[in-house]
Amino acid sequence: MKTTTTGTRERIVRATSRLLQRQGYEGTGIKQISREAEATLGSVYHFFPGGKQELAAEAIRHGDQEFAGLLRAGLGAADDPAEAITACTRLLAEALRASDWQDGCPITSTALETVGRAPVIEQAVGEAFTHWRAIVEDRLRTSGLGADDSRELAVTVVNTLEGAELTAQITRSEEPLHLAGKHLARLITGYR
């Protein structure tokens, strides 16, 4: 049955994404992935003949969509763009706390570990960042900000969310995220 086969592939990608998020690239073994996904090693290499790198790249794409969804949810939560950003930081803080500070950005760790040594993964990571920036940029332009300002602010918004989530995770505190929301809101309001 088709559903069974796609089901297995899906399970592998999801398990990989979650494990990469929590343990990074080098810290996650293929055998652990197959165990966690309830698939066999044979299945993993059947669907991802490119091995660990191809699998990680696919998992990064999965994480990209996941984070993009959260971003869109937050940005759609308020009319005012500044409030929309703080809605994002609130969502991130809730998710982070709910996972006991385990689930930060789904791709950061893997991205850092593979810098300059795994082109397939690097490309997926680059596309994710571009994707997120575009989402924020669109949202700011819709609110009436200038094209250049929107693009530049979007870069910094994504940066700051990323950095704040990282700090929040490491210090086990929601404060960095909430402060990031506050300051980004103020910054954006200053551009209106």
Add this chain to the structure above:
Amino acid sequence: MKTTTTGTRERIVRATSRLLQRQGYEGTGIKQISREAEATLGSVYHFFPGGKQELAAEAIRHGDQEFAGLLRAGLGAADDPAEAITACTRLLAEALRASDWQDGCPITSTALETVGRAPVIEQAVGEAFTHWRAIVEDRLRTSGLGADDSRELAVTVVNTLEGAELTAQITRSEEPLHLAGKHLARLITGYR
């Protein structure tokens, strides 16, 4: 001779710090460290009987000092606090480019990989962030900003530098860092 012994210890810590910065915790082996430091495995375990974790914690402390030095250099480069921050982003961008986008923040990767599973390392990481925040906070207070504003802004400044360096490294572009400098300067000026 005392100088020889401290020399070996120093070499091990420095090599570990650089390798952790570039390859992360799981991606760096003790044998690679001993090779790179031109020390033997016996020496490594002699100085760090706590093994890889103790060694990594010490390397994190080394990276802490390194980043703190860069921060202080940037913050001392101008009278205006906003300009001081952009000086920091400029220094970071230069160092990152000079290393061909290899040397980002010396501790981020290791910090993320060991979240929730290596208390010794987590503590060193937490102390580093607190240390950096305190440096920025002091600088802002010296410029006449209020105590609360300084503390909160310092958190966001460190976050944003962290996130911008990460994005710059991953996208191989100085732009995120320069935009972070521009926007942080504007934010701080708005608080004066």
Add this chain to the structure above:
DNA sequence: CCTCCGCTAGAACGAACGCTCTATCCAGAA
């Protein structure tokens, strides 16, 4: 002189790594 001890040196351990390979299963086409 010898003894001691901080330090160097690297062989060896069991476990885990990414990956290859052959064997088997089973739904649908012929």
Add this chain to the structure above:
DNA sequence: TTCTGGATAGAGCGTTCGTTCTAGCGGAGG
């Protein structure tokens, strides 16, 4: 019914992992 090919299953390859262990080095104190 037989055949076919995607999917499953896991033993086994060579390598590397973190760590332990014993042996030897060489300068300082008696």
